[in-house]
Amino acid sequence: MAKNLFQKVWDDHVVGQLDSGQYQIFIALHLIHEVTSPQAFGMLKDKGLPVAYPDRTFATVDHIIPTDDQRRPLADEMAEKMIQVLADATDEHQVEFFAPQSGSQGIVHVVGPELGLTQPGMTICCGDSHTSTHGAFGTIALGIGTSQVRDVLATQTLAMDPLKVRCIKVEGELRPGVGAKDVILHIIRVLGVNGGVGYAYEYAGSTIESMTMEERMTLCNMSIEGGARCGYINPDKTTFDFLKGTERVPSGQGFELLTEKWQSYASDADAIYDDEVVISASDIGPTVTWGITPAQAITIDESTPDPTQMEGLDKSLVDDALKYMQIPANTPIKGTPIDVAFLGSCTNGRLSDFKKVAELIKGMKVSDGVKALAVPGSEKVDVAARELGLNKVFTDAGFEWRKAGCSMCLAMNPDKLIGNEICASSSNRNFVGRQGSPTGRTVLMSPMMVAAAAIKGEIADAREVFGLE
Amino acid sequence: MTGQEVTKIVGKGVYVAGNDIDTDRIIPARFLKCVTFDELGPALFYDERFDIEGNSKDHVLDKPEHEGAGILISDVNFGCGSSREHAPQALKKFGIKAVIAESFAEIFHGNCTTLGIPCVVMQKQDREKMAALIESDPEAEIIIDVEELQVVCANNSFSISIKPSAREAFITAAYDPLDTLLVAKDKIEETARRLGYSSRGES
Numbered sequence: 001m002a003k004n005l006f007q008k009v010w011d012d013h014v015v016g017q018l019d020s021g022q023y024q025i026f027i028a029l030h031l032i033h034e035v036t037s038p039q040a041f042g043m044l045k046d047k048g049l050p051v052a053y054p055d056r057t058f059a060t061v062d063h064i065i066p067t068d069d070q071r072r073p074l075a076d077e078m079a080e081k082m083i084q085v086l087a088d089a090t091d092e093h094q095v096e097f098f099a100p101q102s103g104s105q106g107i108v109h110v111v112g113p114e115l116g117l118t119q120p121g122m123t124i125c126c127g128d129s130h131t132s133t134h135g136a137f138g139t140i141a142l143g144i145g146t147s148q149v150r151d152v153l154a155t156q157t158l159a160m161d162p163l164k165v166r167c168i169k170v171e172g173e174l175r176p177g178v179g180a181k182d183v184i185l186h187i188i189r190v191l192g193v194n195g196g197v198g199y200a201y202e203y204a205g206s207t208i209e210s211m212t213m214e215e216r217m218t219l220c221n222m223s224i225e226g227g228a229r230c231g232y233i234n235p236d237k238t239t240f241d242f243l244k245g246t247e248r249v250p251s252g253q254g255f256e257l258l259t260e261k262w263q264s265y266a267s268d269a270d271a272i273y274d275d276e277v278v279i280s281a282s283d284i285g286p287t288v289t290w291g292i293t294p295a296q297a298i299t300i301d302e303s304t305p306d307p308t309q310m311e312g313l314d315k316s317l318v319d320d321a322l323k324y325m326q327i328p329a330n331t332p333i334k335g336t337p338i339d340v341a342f343l344g345s346c347t348n349g350r351l352s353d354f355k356k357v358a359e360l361i362k363g364m365k366v367s368d369g370v371k372a373l374a375v376p377g378s379e380k381v382d383v384a385a386r387e388l389g390l391n392k393v394f395t396d397a398g399f400e401w402r403k404a405g406c407s408m409c410l411a412m413n414p415d416k417l418i419g420n421e422i423c424a425s426s427s428n429r430n431f432v433g434r435q436g437s438p439t440g441r442t443v444l445m446s447p448m449m450v451a452a453a454a455i456k457g458e459i460a461d462a463r464e465v466f467g468l469e
Numbered sequence: 470m471t472g473q474e475v476t477k478i479v480g481k482g483v484y485v486a487g488n489d490i491d492t493d494r495i496i497p498a499r500f501l502k503c504v505t506f507d508e509l510g511p512a513l514f515y516d517e518r519f520d521i522e523g524n525s526k527d528h529v530l531d532k533p534e535h536e537g538a539g540i541l542i543s544d545v546n547f548g549c550g551s552s553r554e555h556a557p558q559a560l561k562k563f564g565i566k567a568v569i570a571e572s573f574a575e576i577f578h579g580n581c582t583t584l585g586i587p588c589v590v591m592q593k594q595d596r597e598k599m600a601a602l603i604e605s606d607p608e609a610e611i612i613i614d615v616e617e618l619q620v621v622c623a624n625n626s627f628s629i630s631i632k633p634s635a636r637e638a639f640i641t642a643a644y645d646p647l648d649t650l651l652v653a654k655d656k657i658e659e660t661a662r663r664l665g666y667s668s669r670g671e672s
């Protein structure tokens with residue numbers, strides 16, 4: 001019977017069915033970080049259990065690590081303690097730990113793919129919702145809670161209900177100045193922040209097929225913002241080319257055999273889906289959020305919504321969001337002044353993001369009064385960017401070039417908005433208080449658009465600022 | 470098996486209105502700086518409840534008439550956002566024993582279930598009626614019957630739904646799956662070998 005990728009990977013990894021009706025699923029790759037995982041080691045200890053498959057779990061630190069001075073002990077005592085607890089636990093259980101300054105540290109969803117740990121056909125878990133990123137490689141990649149991290153450590157399995165699969169086909173060529181971030185913001189805008197509940201999203205169609213791996217990761221990263229449990233793209237030559245030569249993927253003959261196996265996981269041409277949606281690439285423009293969920297988004301040439309034209313809960317949601325954002329209703333979003341520009345995160349903190357922006361901003365200057373941060377997603381991205389001289393392009397333009405970490409995406413480290421500052425951000429969440437200040441404001445957009453906003457000091461159309469038409 | 474059966478939940482209710490209430494709101498990220506979940510209760514909905522100086526904003530959770538409420542009622546897509554188990558842990562430590570909403574984000578749902586907190590789905594009109602009942606009588610007793618899929622509040626009864634696997638797990642006290650998962654040790658190893666995923670020291 002024809003199957004889609006989700007069904008193939010699922011069927012391969014089922015250990016058995018539980019009495020509750022859920023399935024026990026083997027987890028091929030388990031990634032952990034310092035915020036959600038150390039507690040799980042404590043839970044294991046309470047039960048006197050070892051880590052069942054220590055060589056299938058990998059650890060890094062990303063959320064709390066400062067991006068300026070990473071020397072230990074960290075100035076923040078609690079942050080230092082969290083790293084130390086993780087370091088001790090991984091040491092005790094012989095789990096590989098990509099510590100700061102190891103050359104491999106970084107945001108967990110940047111590190112897994114760049115090392116080649118993330119491979120097609122795997123089931124992948126991490127105590128982090130943006131684990132969906134790894135779906136770009138044709139995997140079932142799930143964010144899980146700490147008790148489930150414990151389950152995976154203790155058994156390398158997870159109890160799970162199967163998911164429905166929605167195929168989202170994006171067809172055609174993207175317009176200039178429009179990228180993967182705009183595609184996913186558009187999809188979430190169309191399907192809603194809970195449109196994906198109960199589903200895995202399969203992204204397909206010519207637009208997706210022509211995307212690079214880094215673009216595919218940007219797309220899959222935000223599946224969770226659309227409510228989907230995970231999102232994936234079928235593995236193809238682009239996937240295999242990316243993985244070839246990465247540290248943890250065998251080379252030579254072994255690689256040939258692997259690609260055959262990987263290819264076999266791709267959805268069959270006549271696979272059946274629970275739902276299908278078709279989106280035309282030409283309908284997608286540079287997209288920015290105006291509110292406090294990623295679905296509250298419009299294209300750069302649109303106006304904010306007009307709550308006087310709405311009723312009931314819709315009206316109150318829009319009213320509340322605009323009030324929080326201090327953005328006027330029924331007004332063009334373009335021209336909204338910004339205080340901070342943040343380029344980084346597991347959505348858009350990869351080498352290609354910095355490369356693309358560096359080409360555009362060369363010779364330009366960040367607007368006076370805008371604090372602009374460029375934060376590489378991993379130590380490897382940092383090194384590669386430096387080798388290309390990108391850091392210099394950024395600092396010449398007035399950006400601060402930082403060290404690897406989550407930084408201002410979630411602001412658990414010292415990089416935070418202050419008061420009601422408003423930030424043009426390449427990250428993935430614009431929730432109330434997300435960037436570290438309870439009254440701080442986040443406007444999500446693509447890296448190109450963040451760069452345009454930084455240069456203009458206001459939300460701007462990258463196509464105009466950089467002459468992209 | 471792993472805890473107490475969860476078949477009936479009895480308590481006062483509190484209605485926290487809003488769609489898409491995300492986990493950053495339920496527990497702001499700065500409270501995630503911890504190595505245990507023990508201290509999370511007071512931080513629940515912190516930025517909604519307190520201003521920057523720590524003064525109460527008179528949030529519904531802090532109204533004296535709702536003190537001790539164990540059943541939280543909300544709207545659409547409750548618990549969206551991050552996978553942080555800190556969110557259900559904070560609810561639990563605060564004293565919340567069940568959440569009623571129109572729909573839930575899935576990771577949050579899974580986390581709650583593992584902790585023995587039912588995520589109960591109730592239709593909009595019924596939730597509105599419940600909210601009105603609670604407002605007029607905050608002391609009204611709410612009974613969630615997990616087995617019968619019914620909520621009783623002030624002589625009214627409402628039908629509800631609970632994800633079947635979660636309901637089954639609550640009734641059989643198997644909502645924390647670890648012990649069940651551990652039983653399959655040999656089958657796990659078999660699966661690992663079949664897929665070529667070896668454990669350390671074996672090839």
Ligand code: SF4
Nearest residue numbers: 130345346406409410
């Ligand atoms: S960059 Fe942001 S979204 Fe990604 S893992 Fe870090 S905190 Fe989470």
